[in-house]
Amino acid sequence: MSDATKSYKSFDAASLLPGGASIHRLSALMTLLLLVVGFALSSQAFFSVNNxxxxxLQTSVIGLLGIGMTMVIITGGIDLSVGSVLALSGVVSALAVKAGxxxxxxxxxxILAGAACGAFNGLVITRLRIPPFVATLGMMLIARGLALQITGAVPISGLGNAFGILGNGALFRMVEMRPNGFPKVIFPGIPYPAILLLIVAxxxxxxxxxxxxxxxxxxxxxxxEAxxxxxxxxxxxxxxxxxxSGALAGLAGNVLMSRLVTAQPSEGVMYELDAIAAAVxxxxxxxxxxxxxxxxMIxxxxxxxxxxxLNMSGVSAFIQQIVIGLVVIGAVWIDQIRNRP
Amino acid sequence: MSQTPLVEMIDIEKHFGGIRAVDHVSVDLREGEVVGLLGHNGAGKSCLMRILSGAMAPSGGEIRIRGEAVHFSEPNDARDMGVETIYQTLALADHLDAPANLFLGRELKTRFGNLDDKAMLKAAREVLARLNPNFKNLHDPVSSLSGGQRQVIAIARAIYFDTKVLIMDEPTAALGPSETAMVAGLIKELRSAGIGIFLVSHDIHDVFDLCDRVVVMNKGRLVGSHHIDEVSKDDVLSLIVKGELPMDWSARNLKAAQ
Incomplete structure (x- = not known):
């Protein structure tokens, strides 16, 4: 067995920072560094503070979903509903704002709506003895359908500035007004979603x-059984x-909708796959x-x-899907080789 | 032997659909007694023991511990009454290490409700060293340990807590000779400490070496309960296979008594 199997206990600084005891994590971290170096060389704009x-910001949503997904995967299950639950939660929040x-x-x-969806998943799996794959696939459709139904498939906008703070605000942001009346950002600050991700992690x-x-x-x-x-x-x-997992999907939904200051019932399609890929x-x-x-997190x-x-290098969204699909297969393949006796 | 038995299982039944896995079986167990439970695969002995360990609910009948009727709806209920089980499969979580397995389901916690891994490690080191002085792999996942070491963890888990009744399901099936001797020594030690033991086995020699009494099941029914001096191995074999004692048994026994 690999080192990764005993890391369930090692809660110290090293287990939070990348590159703890796990060889797998170390190799994933190396991949991450290679990616950064590679993209930095291929595109000037990649290696900038703003990017x-x-x-x-982009990672915080996948990360939040991934944390819940990791817990579910450790129990031996899977949660295919997080993308839809994310949308439903964002929509519920927006409707609540609209309601005053x-x-x-x-x-x-x-977030409560998300947690309720998760609890429903859990009850279907444990009480009705439905396999997690099927139960959460059902919830994927139910939550998406609910989100579309209660909004009439129309995005909810005009939510006010306060709704956008979670997704767009930042700690220690420094802005100075220039004489021409336009603001100049001296330091963009640490985005709230990133802080949230760190706390949740x-x-x-x-x-x-x-x-x-x-x-x-x-x-x-x-x-x-044991x-x-x-x-x-x-x-x-x-x-x-x-x-x-459901509650974190709800939180991620709020971050995402807040960033757009619009609740999109069709948001978050296939996000569950990103979350599963991140965990794997x-x-x-x-x-x-x-x-x-x-x-x-890595x-x-x-x-x-x-x-x-890939975006910055001008690679099309279709090719991106192909690349990420190959990366996931590669990661699992490496894992299999590692665990082979 | 006038005291109340440690365990009384009275008229226990268990059906699966139309199949009677356990058919009106009554057995008892006294303090410091080792009772061997014998029978073919599918005779109902494991089923009976799973009922006593709380892993399975009976369809009918009553369990008494020290004369007091109890209801075990989950394994923790039985463990709370001091009934511990060593399963044939050992029931270990492979990815966890020895201390985590030892305390699984009843983890030690600090004042703030966190897991107290230090205390669990210390306790595990002590109890494992008592069973096997060479046990050192306390931080490895138990999947990487040998069969004997895994067995030691399963045994340690069953005797560490305030155990009164111990159910051992084929404890030596996967062990080598020296480890089997260790288990035999342990059974004697536990017996002298007043613990009652049910030893489920189909190794008739083990049972004769270790047990005070032998209980035989056949097709879900109890077909014999005898003190080990009353019967020979052949008699017990006949009980296991045919469900009855040989024809000449009572005559022989009568002669022996005279």
């Missing part, structure tokens, strides 16, 4: 490595994992029991940078 911030709620409680409603790693529920998430994915016989409440553990590239095993938040950045870098 760095754009990447941070202040922005913060309105976004809370959106740390919280997620803490949950997985330092709390009983995290230990049980690993145990459930490692050997479900865990049940050992007194682990396997069903409740799964329910938690899917609920967290980061070393999570689809057969369960293995995965780390730090690995998933995976999310690999995908974010790939997308951004």
């Amino acid at each position: 760095g911030l754009t990447i941070l 709620l202040p922005v913060v409680p309105a976004m809370g409603c959106g 740390i919280a997620g790693a803490y949950l997985l490595h330092r709390r009983q529920i995290g230990r049980h998430i690993f145990a459930t994915g490692s050997n479900e 865990s049940r016989l050992s007194g682990v409440r396997v069903d409740r553990t799964k329910l938690y994992a899917y609920t967290i 590239i980061g070393g999570a095993s689809l057969s369960g029991g293995v995965g780390t938040i730090s690995g998933t 995976g999310a950045f690999i995908i974010g940078i790939l997308r951004n870098g």
Whole structure:
């Protein structure tokens, strides 16, 4: 077995920073650095502060989805519904704002809606004994349908400036007004989504490595029957994992819709695949029991940078899909070789 | 032996559809007693033990621990009453290390509710060293350990907590000779500490070496419960295979008593 399998316990600085004990993570990190160097050489604009911030923003959505996805994948499941739940949550938040709620409680409603979708997934999987793939595929359609139905498939705009702060604001932003009346940005600041991602990542790693529920998430994915016989409440553990995944999809939806200051019911299609790819590239095993938040963060950045870098180099969106598909297959293939006796 | 038995399983039934896996079986177990549970595969012995360990709910009947009726709806209920089980599959989570497996489902926590890995590691080191002084791989996932080491973890988990009743399901099936001897020594040690043990096995020699009493099941029914001195291996074999004692058994026994 590889180093990655024992990293479930190593919650220290090294497990949050890239390149901890895991060989897989190290190789993923090397890939990430190679990508950065490669794109920096091929495009001048890539290696700039502004583009760095754009990447941070883009990655934060994949990263948030990826954290929830990692927990679900460690239990041995999968959550195909996060892209649709993201859209539904954003729409619910926007409708709540339109109904007169202040922005913060309105976004809370959106996140709750996401958590409810996740809990529904968990209940279908544990009570009705439906495989996660099928249960969350169902939710993928249900949440998307709901989002389209309650909006009439029309984007909700005119949400006010406050709605855009989460997605567009930044900490330590320095702006100076020039004599001609246009603002000049001296330092763009650290975007709120990036800060949010960091906080959620740390919280997620803490949950997985330092709390009983995290230990049980690993145990459930490692050997479900053994865990049940050992007194682990396997069903409740799964329910938690899917609920967290749903809530984080809701949070990601709010970040995304806030960035656009518009709620798009058709937003987030295929995002679940980015999230799964991020987790798998980061070393999570689809057969369960293995995965780390730090690995998933590296995976999310690999995908974010790939997308951004290919855009900057003028590669078409179609080719991008082909490249990312190959990267995912490659990552899993390397994982298979590594685990072969 | 007038004291209340440690465990009484009374008139236990278990159906799967039309199949009677356990058919009105009553057994008991006293403190410091080792009872061997024998039978073919599918005779219902594992099923009976899964009911006692809380992994399976009975269709009917009653379980008493020290005379008190209990209801086990999940394994933790049985463990809370001091009933521990060593499963034939060992029931280990492969990706976790030995301390995590030892405390799985009842992790030690710090004051703030965090996992207390230091305390669990320390306790695991002590209990594992007692069973096997050479046990050193405390940080490796248990999937990388040998069969014997995995067995030691499963045993440690069953005896570390305040155990009163121990169910061992084929504990020596996957072990080499020296490890089997270790398990045999352990069973004797636990018996003298007053723990009651159900030893599920189909190795009749093991049972005769270690047990005080032998209980035989055949096609879901209890076909015999005898003190080990009352029966020969051939008698027990007859019980296992045919579900009854040989014709001459009572005559022989009568003669022996005279």
